[in-house]
Amino acid sequence: MCIDALMDVLQIFREEADRLIKEMGIDHRVDNAKEGFGDFTLPCFSLAKKYHKSPAEIAKELESKIEKTSYFERIEAVGPYLNFHISKTKLAELSLNEILSGNIFNFEKKEKVILEHTSANPTGPLHVGRARNPIIGDTMARILREYGYDVEVQYFVNDAGLQVATLIWGLKNLNYDDVKEAKCDHAYVKYYQEASKLSEMREDVRNEIRAIMQAYESGDPNLKKFIREKIGCVLEGILQSLRRLNIYVDTVVWESDLIPFSKKVAEELSQYVDEDNGAYYIDMEKMGVKIQKNRFYLYRSDGTTLYFLRDIAYHLNKSKIARYLIDVLGEDHKLHFEALKAIVGLLNPNVTIRPLFYAFVSLPEGKMSTRRGRAIYLDDLLDEGYRRAMEILKDRDYPENEARKIAEKIAISSIRYSILNVQEEKPIVFRWDQALSFEGESAPFIIYTFARANSILKKASWNGSYFPELITHPQEYKLLKLMAMYPSVLTESAEKLSPYLLARYAYSLAMQFNQFYRDCPVIMAEDNLKESRLAIVNAFKILMERVIVLLGLEPLEKM
């Protein structure tokens, strides 16, 4: 049978169940049943009124009336429910065939999408609070690619803002000989922190910072060269940390390059713009947009542009290359985004802009802040993860360089997974032990399970055959059923912009495999049963590896 990849195998059985019900003249669709009550169920409560019978009687009656088909091994009334039990043989056949043929991974090709993530101010190293953005963003990009989109990942460098000007002032006016960090993001952050402190206290410093901003916007060539060099170096430090986490950016867009275009955009919007003491703002009410705040400023009174205007220009530019734009943003950007979306939508009605908001990672003592020096840096978290993984590997007999490689992969995977496994809109309070957990709901649990499957396949080679009628164990069935859900999980994750859904699925898959592993011996099974179980393990390996890579984790054949 040929199956549309967008529809998972379970859907075939569901439609069959719906058809059987419809044939009995009942206009209802089946629900998923609870564990232990079959696969689908038809609750009969709502039919009670119409037929003037108890739900249990109705269920019983339907049980006797319903047509027998090969799709279900059993359809039975249990109290007020009519429960459907899928034929294990049929599901095993379809499910294994979909995975082993690779058909399950065939998603239809889709349009281009530009996904923007991170876009952190290049004033210092990425801290863990900010790292939620690239981890979610990168995983989302992987999922959307798998789903068929042509994804371009962009990083928008906020080099034209106040924060960067503050850092530049610090680099020009301060001197710390004791700072010897190799990476610029770490080497310069002290200059940013100290310059921030000084600007809070001294008006002359604030004026000098403003002067830097004005000169940069007006295109002072020496200053531009200086800023690009320094900020470029900080940015490289950030991108290097991201690469260590398997995160890659396709295009870097410098905000300052958009200033001339921003000014044109402001002219286009002039009918909605008002003046306030030499500054200019857009009046949302004039635009017909009802929003919490009415005034969004585009220009300062000194004539320099503001982030809001540059961001509008940036999105308009993006909308020229792709009609679907996705922004990964902290929840503090909600209001900003709402206004931005309304304005860009007015200037270009063809574009779809969707946000992927996430709540912050904070410390028990409060929000992380680079400026105030209250933050845990991503680089330090990675180093600590590596150290802890090495500690565990010490007790096992790995050659030194192999242990190093494995430890690094475990650290990367654990950190990514600890972020991905939490619903995006839930706030996270950072704890070392939770971020670097190696057991339970963690990346090592998932990867270890994958390694177990590999170990079986290394010890017994599969001859390529399988026998659906021998696949009858409940744990075999549960695993195959869960694997068959992959297309709908991926679809939901892509359409709802929620990598977290796939992270949950990865855990369920691993857990289910461990149940199978416990109850269903493979290598010691006989002949055809052994081959059939090897087919399941093989299918699991293929699917699990796919999911691990989609989450940006590192599959290890052995650990």
Add this chain to the structure above:
RNA sequence: GGGCGCGUGGCCUAGCCAGGAUAUGGCGGCAGCCUCCUAAGCUGCAGGUCGCGGGUUCGAAUCCCGCCGCGCCCGCCA
């Protein structure tokens, strides 16, 4: 004050959008399992007024209303 989001055992968390049968798992705690495919695994035990109060419904963790608590926002910052 207003807007948005979140509130589930000691800690973390699933389910909520599309209301149904014993509320999912993890961490921590206790007790077990390596002559048998890797113990980063598995099994068992203890632990819950699903923030509070109303409402809708045959039925509410789930939907609606009100309240309380926490987070974020309401900048000529980004």
